[in-house]
Amino acid sequence: MHTTAPKALIVGAGIGGLSTAICLAQSGWRVQVCERAQEIREIGAGVQLSPNGMRVLAHMGVDLAGCEYAPQAIDIHYGTRWLSSMPLGAQARRRWGAPYVQVYRPDVIRALRERLQALSPEALQLGCEVVGYAQDADAAYAIDAEGQRHRGEVLVAADGVHSPLRQQMLGDAAAVYSGNVAWRSVVERAALQGEVKAGVWVGAGQHVVVTLLRGGALVNFVGVVEQSQWREEGWQLRGERSEALAAFGQWPLAREIVQCSDTLYCWALLHREPLPRWSDGRVVLLGDAAHPMLPSLAQGAVQAMEDAQSLAHHLAQHPTGGAVHQDAIARACTAYFAARHGRTARVQRESAANLSRFHRRGLAALATWGPLWAAQRVAPLWTQQQLLRRNDWLYSA
């Protein structure tokens, strides 16, 4: 009988994979993270972490070390007209028990890596591309591009939207182009004139989100625009400034950011319908590999963190002091799916619905945004409470 703790293999060192490694290490598993990149150079973009994500970070003991920005509110505009603001700051903390923050993605990854390093110094294996998996009664195996097999009691596929492991498991088609491309850039706050506040600007067929990072020293721009054709997929593809100006130049702040951006990136937004299952025996999907979603609720990374905590919870229901029987692992993975699937499917649906709401035209836009504009003028406090209440299901869980 072996006495060492069982081992979890995790494929992918994104926010989902690193969070899973931390949560499992905290509950007594040995962990190995196989990441195909030779070095982790996380995309220079912002990410919003809502209170449900911040609670998972606290559970993991991850400290953002003051590099986050906690907006007091998010302003909502239709065209250039201010409609209302969703109050955050102290209200978010009071209502949902944790702050709502905006962070530079490399800072999140660094904080997660440092925490994992403290828990399990040897866990991260870079330059390890996993091309498939196998399993038997005793273990699961991640097969890398050199044909080497890495053994673990459970194998977590946190390998993103194009997950080759999901494809092996479900044999499904690629994620679908949503008909929208996203633009992004990050600029120094000091390069911009006037006031910069976190906000969303919606309009016919496009919208813009501006967030602040690193205590407000950096400004993050994301613009989404409908486009029938899409070019290659990938976070590092550059776009032409003139195209970004044509799409978003109607908004003065967006125009200014685009004009002073050194580099603008542009890529296709993909999504897929909820999957019928996330596991095959000892192999289980997590994060974008399981449920890619459009960014219009800012939840992809947060849901991946929730997945991580949930999976570790379900795997911890089984003894970790010896060999873990295949059925016990399979049952834990099924229980994790049962716990998470309904919620992530709802977030996928609501993200898509939010995107189409943001992009409404003509009378449909008037019917959507007119009541918010009117309510804010007649009953501002009530309106803001309504905006908060709309997010209770998401941020309180």
Ligand SMILES: Cc1cc2nc3c(=O)[nH]c(=O)nc-3n(C[C@H](O)[C@H](O)[C@H](O)COP(=O)(O)OP(=O)(O)OC[C@H]3O[C@@H](n4cnc5c(N)ncnc54)[C@H](O)[C@@H]3O)c2cc1C
């Ligand atoms: C414009 C935009 C804005 C967004 N804003 C937000 C936001 O504000 N808040 C939020 O919560 N979410 C946001 N998201 C979503 C979020 O970025 C993703 O949902 C999240 O990063 C998914 O994390 P993941 O770990 O599942 O996958 P990924 O981040 O894709 O990580 C997958 C990892 O697996 C590695 N990998 C892939 N294949 C292999 C392989 N074969 N072998 C080994 N390693 C492999 C990759 O190199 C990568 O490191 C946004 C997304 C977009 C597009």
